[in-house]
Amino acid sequence: MPVSSYLHPTAMVWDAFELQERAYFPDGTEVRPIAEPPVLPKAPAGLRLRGVEKAFGDNRVLRGIDLDVPAGQFVAIVGKSGCGKSTLLRLLVGLDEPTGGEIDFIDDGGDRVAPDARIVFQEPRLLPWFSVADNVAVGLGDGVPKAFARREAELVLEEVQLSEKAKEWPAKLSGGQRQRVALARALVSRPGLLALDEPLGALDALTRISMQQLLTRVWRELGFTAVLVTHDVTEAVHLADRVIVLDEGQVTLDLAVPQPHPRHHGDPELALLEGRLLAAVLGES
Amino acid sequence: MTTIDTFSEGRKLRRATSGTPRTLTEGTLTEDRTQASQNPPKGAADSVQATAGKPAGLRTISRGTWLPYLVPVGLVLVWQVLSSTGLISDRIMPSPVAVVAAFWERLLSGELGRDVAVSGARALSGLLIGGSIGFLLGIANGVSKLSEQLTDTTLQMLRTIPHLAMIPLVILWFGIGEEAKLFLTSLGVLFPIYLNTYHGVKNVDRDLVEMGKIYGMSSWSLFRKVIFPGALPSIFVGLRYALGIMWLTLIVSESIAANSGIGYMANTAREFMMTEVVVLALVIYAVLGKLADVIARALERWALSWNAAYQA
Numbered sequence: 001m002p003v004s005s006y007l008h009p010t011a012m013v014w015d016a017f018e019l020q021e022r023a024y025f026p027d028g029t030e031v032r033p034i035a036e037p038p039v040l041p042k043a044p045a046g047l048r049l050r051g052v053e054k055a056f057g058d059n060r061v062l063r064g065i066d067l068d069v070p071a072g073q074f075v076a077i078v079g080k081s082g083c084g085k086s087t088l089l090r091l092l093v094g095l096d097e098p099t100g101g102e103i104d105f106i107d108d109g110g111d112r113v114a115p116d117a118r119i120v121f122q123e124p125r126l127l128p129w130f131s132v133a134d135n136v137a138v139g140l141g142d143g144v145p146k147a148f149a150r151r152e153a154e155l156v157l158e159e160v161q162l163s164e165k166a167k168e169w170p171a172k173l174s175g176g177q178r179q180r181v182a183l184a185r186a187l188v189s190r191p192g193l194l195a196l197d198e199p200l201g202a203l204d205a206l207t208r209i210s211m212q213q214l215l216t217r218v219w220r221e222l223g224f225t226a227v228l229v230t231h232d233v234t235e236a237v238h239l240a241d242r243v244i245v246l247d248e249g250q251v252t253l254d255l256a257v258p259q260p261h262p263r264h265h266g267d268p269e270l271a272l273l274e275g276r277l278l279a280a281v282l283g284e285s
Numbered sequence: 286m287t288t289i290d291t292f293s294e295g296r297k298l299r300r301a302t303s304g305t306p307r308t309l310t311e312g313t314l315t316e317d318r319t320q321a322s323q324n325p326p327k328g329a330a331d332s333v334q335a336t337a338g339k340p341a342g343l344r345t346i347s348r349g350t351w352l353p354y355l356v357p358v359g360l361v362l363v364w365q366v367l368s369s370t371g372l373i374s375d376r377i378m379p380s381p382v383a384v385v386a387a388f389w390e391r392l393l394s395g396e397l398g399r400d401v402a403v404s405g406a407r408a409l410s411g412l413l414i415g416g417s418i419g420f421l422l423g424i425a426n427g428v429s430k431l432s433e434q435l436t437d438t439t440l441q442m443l444r445t446i447p448h449l450a451m452i453p454l455v456i457l458w459f460g461i462g463e464e465a466k467l468f469l470t471s472l473g474v475l476f477p478i479y480l481n482t483y484h485g486v487k488n489v490d491r492d493l494v495e496m497g498k499i500y501g502m503s504s505w506s507l508f509r510k511v512i513f514p515g516a517l518p519s520i521f522v523g524l525r526y527a528l529g530i531m532w533l534t535l536i537v538s539e540s541i542a543a544n545s546g547i548g549y550m551a552n553t554a555r556e557f558m559m560t561e562v563v564v565l566a567l568v569i570y571a572v573l574g575k576l577a578d579v580i581a582r583a584l585e586r587w588a589l590s591w592n593a594a595y596q597a
């Protein structure tokens with residue numbers, strides 16, 4: 001069954017209905033011939049937020065957020081449930097419009113660039129009727145030649161250590177593996193910024209630790225800007241360069257985590273930072 | 286041995302369950318699971334008995350194979366005996382052998398092939414026309430709010446009219462020719478396909494649709510990669526239900542008036558009191574109905590093989 005999923009009816013019928021095969025990516029860059037090496041990481045995109053607000057009716061969820069994220073940084077956002085973390089991420093990736101303020105994507109020099117973000121949710125949101133590789137290829141957008149898309153997908157799958165599952169159905173994977181496929185799908189177009197909304201929240205403790213290591217490694221190899229929302233302060237201080245605490249729609253703490261990678265569980269300095277963060281999240285500072 | 290036993294029991298039950306009409310795939314899924322999980326004790330008990338006796342395994346398995354056929358084969362035998370001894374008059378019921386003979390004779394003369402082809406073509410064209418209309422309306426109303434508001438209430442109202450009750454009107458409109466049969470069959474299959482397609486599209490995971498939009502899918506891509514495959518299990522439920530209605534409608538409309546087809550064969554045979562041909566017609570309807578269902582199910586298993594519930 002898994003061996004032939006490329007020959008599966010759904011795949012075959014869909015291929016037949018592919019409207020037109022362009023030799024260009026959606027952004028206009030030409031698609032390279034199959035034999036060339038993988039796409040080089042694009043330049044990371046930083047963020048500049050000025051007075052960002054979001055209200056749902058009378059519910060003022062975000063109340064003026066100012067934030068500068070340099071290109072390539074790994075930022076973690078923590079905060080109580082319902083404080084607006086997901087809302088903020090959805091604004092960053094353009095899923096919703098802010099009701100006030102401005103969000104700009106910037107390059108190394110601080111100049112504005114085109115928005116270039118992807119998002120990974122807590123649930124992987126894979127298409128159960130597509131093979132793992134085809135799910136990843138969804139991340140390249142419409143109109144990319146099939147053979148190219150699959151090859152590109154397999155390269156990213158290698159990155160998240162899932163090459164051998166390329167032709168499987170998502171239903172055959174574990175929770176951690178599915179989340180890695182979702183990560184690969186988000187990264188296959190080499191975005192400048194990756195937003196992650198509690199991506200490891202549904203995984204068991206051991207899987208979570210290995211996923212954290214994987215995330216750190218992928219971030220360092222591909223060099224995108226990462227914005228991670230998590231409810232786990234330990235996770236935040238282990239992964240991020242900087243942790244931001246959100247409370248009642250405002251930034252209440254902005255903490256640098258200068259420790260070099262790889263970081264080890266049980267590092268006393270990290271534990272100290274963790275304590276400060278926890279106090280801030282719980283409103284005890 | 287226990288595993289073999291449990292396995293075959295499980296498959297049998299699964300088949301039996303999925304044979305009944307379904308309204309919701311999920312419902313059947315859980316049903317299958319509960320039935321399967323209730324199995325092991327039964328299978329285990331069987332094999333304990335088997336080991337307590339002697340030759341064991343083989344007997345248990347083969348019993349499972351022939352036992353279901355015992356009753357039907359026995360009934361046919363009894364029927365044949367009763368007919369041969371004259372206890373049942375062949376005015377009322379022909380003997381099984383007579384039915385087989387009628388089958389053979391009509392098969393060789395080519396009449397049977399022609400009648401089956403005519404009826405099959407009527408059924409298929411009705412399915413194609415009514416099914417396409419139902420499918421397109423289901424998709425349109427599932428995807429577009431405007432289309433839904435415009436037509437869904439109307440369709441839900443029309444659906445409550447039993448389509449066979451329209452026969453007098455249909456005869457007035459179309460006479461008793463092919464159009465009448467085509468119209469009735471199309472009308473019959475339209476609603477189950479419409480309802481299940483609509484339901485399927487409406488129930489496609491919203492998160493997946495949002496995901497498709499995040500990755501910049503065009504409406505066409507979103508339809509063919511997310512919405513249609515997501516609705517497909519439900520569409521198949523509608524198709525299989527529609528197949529039943531398709532044959533039923535055809536049988537009724539062919540017996541009103543026809544000059545070819547299986548219904549015509551049965552009706553002319555009735556005039557000449559050839560009961561064996563009447564019974565033959567019944568058997569053929571049953572075989573055609575079963576065949577259509579088997580094909581639909583094979584198609585379903587093939588197209589939905591990504592779904593664990595349909596994996597062999």
Ligand SMILES: Nc1ncnc2c1ncn2[C@@H]1O[C@H](COP(=O)(O)OP(=O)(O)O)[C@@H](O)[C@H]1O
Nearest residue numbers: 056059061079080081082083084085086087088
């Ligand atoms: N689409 C929406 N419509 C109305 N209210 C919303 C919507 N999305 C989020 N909210 C509200 O915004 C608040 C913050 O939600 P969210 O950003 O999901 O919090 P969290 O920090 O737990 O991710 C909640 O009070 C929630 O009810």
Ligand SMILES: [Mg+2]
Nearest residue numbers: 085086087197
């Ligand atoms: Mg959230």
